[in-house]
Amino acid sequence: MSRKLRALLPDLSPWRSSADFRLLWVQGLVAFFGSSMALIALPLQIAHLTDSPLAVGAIGAVELVPLIVFGLYGGALADAVDRKRIILLTEVGLGVAAVVLLVNALLPHPLLWPLYVVAAAVAALAGLQRPALDSLLARIVPHDQLTAAAALNALRWQVGAIAGPALAGVVVATAGTATAYAITAAGFAVSVVMCLRLSPAPPSDTAEKPSLRGIAEGARYAWSKPVLLGTYAIDLAAMFLAFPNAVFPFLAADLDAEWALGLMYAAMPLGACLVGLTSGWASKVRRHGRLVVLGAAGWGLAMAAAGLTDDIWLVLLCIAIAGGGDMLSGLGRSTIWNQTIPEELRGRLAGIEILSYSCGPQLGQVRAGAVASWTGTRGAVWSGGAACVVAVGLLAAVLPKLLSYDSDTDEDAARRRAQRQAQDQGGGPAPAPDGVQDRAHAPEQDPAATA
The missing domain is CATH 1.20.1250.20 (MFS general substrate transporter like domains)
Structure with a gap:
């Protein structure tokens, strides 16, 4: 019975085998809890400034296009430059965005337009960062541990999704939006320090510009x-x-x-x-x-x-x-x-x-x-x-x-x-297994690539 119960518990192999995975897992949890503060505080601040549901809903509209455009560009960028550098610089950018929100919240009369500008900027930075993060997993985790790594990453996000907003709601209600933004900025500062410890993840020698x-x-x-x-x-x-x-x-x-x-x-x-x-x-x-x-x-x-x-x-x-x-x-x-x-x-x-x-x-x-x-x-x-x-x-x-x-x-x-x-x-690069042709390096053999 104890063996069966242990078999159900999350597989911690990626945590034990990869220092970079451990760093990214903890860094992501810290960043998620920090982001949760702004996630709750930003729409609440807009609601207080405008008393308009439409104004709050407009956050989604200003975020969607930057997320898609910069997400596609971020994917090409992740194949062309060091992925560690992308993750590090975008974390710095997200921290700067949190500082802007904090400064605006401390004004005697906070302005509305910076909230939308920051929301769009955060979406763009997230679009740039996510492909680099997602594409890094297969490089830092052994091939046979990828499912376990995906489960651990998803578990981290789900724990954050439950606990993060709940804690953020208490902070915003008791200490105000400025305190929430300050915690967000502090979270990204810790995250940046952790990202500095990641191993470099340079592109291949044949990588082209985005x-x-x-x-x-x-x-x-x-x-x-x-x-x-x-x-x-x-x-x-x-x-x-x-x-x-x-x-x-x-x-x-x-x-x-x-x-x-x-x-x-x-x-x-x-x-x-x-x-x-x-x-x-x-x-x-x-x-x-x-x-x-x-x-x-x-x-x-x-x-x-x-x-x-x-x-x-x-x-x-x-x-x-x-x-x-x-x-x-x-x-x-x-x-x-x-x-x-x-x-x-x-x-x-x-x-x-x-x-x-x-x-x-x-x-x-x-x-x-x-x-x-x-x-x-x-x-x-x-x-x-x-x-x-x-x-x-x-x-x-x-x-x-x-x-x-x-x-x-x-x-x-x-x-x-x-x-x-x-x-x-x-x-060096391994040859393709017998009978397996590497279509990524031989597009002329791929009907879709010649269409």
């Missing part, structure tokens, strides 16, 4: 790989069709449970966190495409059930189960990306992933609100969940290679594994 052509090359590679394409498409469909957070206040009112609104927002990360805390088994999974499909389908089914029940506790349970399904799907997606994408394209593919990461939930909020205005809140929730299940099923049928993906036999995973083994042994 360009639209380079971004297009990454897009063509993703389009040519049905497994990768499936991960992007399923994530985008699941978030667009079944992300109902925008209508939670109305759902709580329909159920005569306004007191449970905060629990609704917390239930999703709680479900994901529980899966992360019992994710030890995931390190033994080889069919990661099935995790993507089953997790996304479970997300949709749980959301459909949440919209069909009128018991608030069952609704909360369904939302938590949905969060667990999203966690499973995310583990599969992250592992496939890190196991198969060539090192020289990893940043650009991470930049493309930002499109589903940022656009999916944003568009899902719009969809949920629009459908709720036509069919009612509960109809918007259950219909979105049902549509998600159908869409995931259709995508899995159209892209069967995603379901059949096996990390032991997949050609791209085998090539990447051989390259990593050669790197660990201190040699």
Whole structure:
């Protein structure tokens, strides 16, 4: 029994084997808690200055475009320059942004326009940084520990998503927005010091300068790989069709449970966190495409059930189960990306992933609100969940290679594994395994690359 229980606990192998992983894990947790302060304080300050829900909602509008544009550029940049340098400089920039918010909050009459400028700047910096962070994982963690590393990273974010906003709410309510911004700035200062200790992560000798052509090359590679394409498409469909957070206040009112609104927002990360805390088994999974499909389908089914029940506790349970399904799907997606994408394209593919990461939930909020205005809140929730299940099923049928993906036999995973083994042994680039051609270095053999 004790062995079975230990098998469920998170696999800590990446933590033990990689000093850089430990640094990034702790640094990310510190930065997340610091950012949570500003995440709560910024919309609250805008609300106090304007007394306008529209003005608060405009934050999302000013953030979306910089996140997408700089995310795509950041992906190309991550393949062309030292990724440690990108992470370090963007952390410095985020710290400067927090100082600007602090100075503005200390003014006798704080100004409104700097809040939007800083929000856009933070989104741009996050877009530049995320591809470098995401593409660094496969370099600092052994190939066979990538699923465990993805689980630990996701667990860190889920713990932060639950505890960070709760702590930030207390700080803002008791000490004010200026104190919250000061804590944010201090958090980024600590984060910068930790980033200075990271090992350099220079690009390959053949790396080119960031360009639209380079971004297009990454897009063509993703389009040519049905497994990768499936991960992007399923994530985008699941978030667009079944992300109902925008209508939670109305759902709580329909159920005569306004007191449970905060629990609704917390239930999703709680479900994901529980899966992360019992994710030890995931390190033994080889069919990661099935995790993507089953997790996304479970997300949709749980959301459909949440919209069909009128018991608030069952609704909360369904939302938590949905969060667990999203966690499973995310583990599969992250592992496939890190196991198969060539090192020289990893940043650009991470930049493309930002499109589903940022656009999916944003568009899902719009969809949920629009459908709720036509069919009612509960109809918007259950219909979105049902549509998600159908869409995931259709995508899995159209892209069967995603379901059949096996990390032991997949050609791209085998090539990447051989390259990593050669790197660990201190040699040069490993030759492709027998019968496996490196399409990243031979675009003339790739039909999509010559289209």
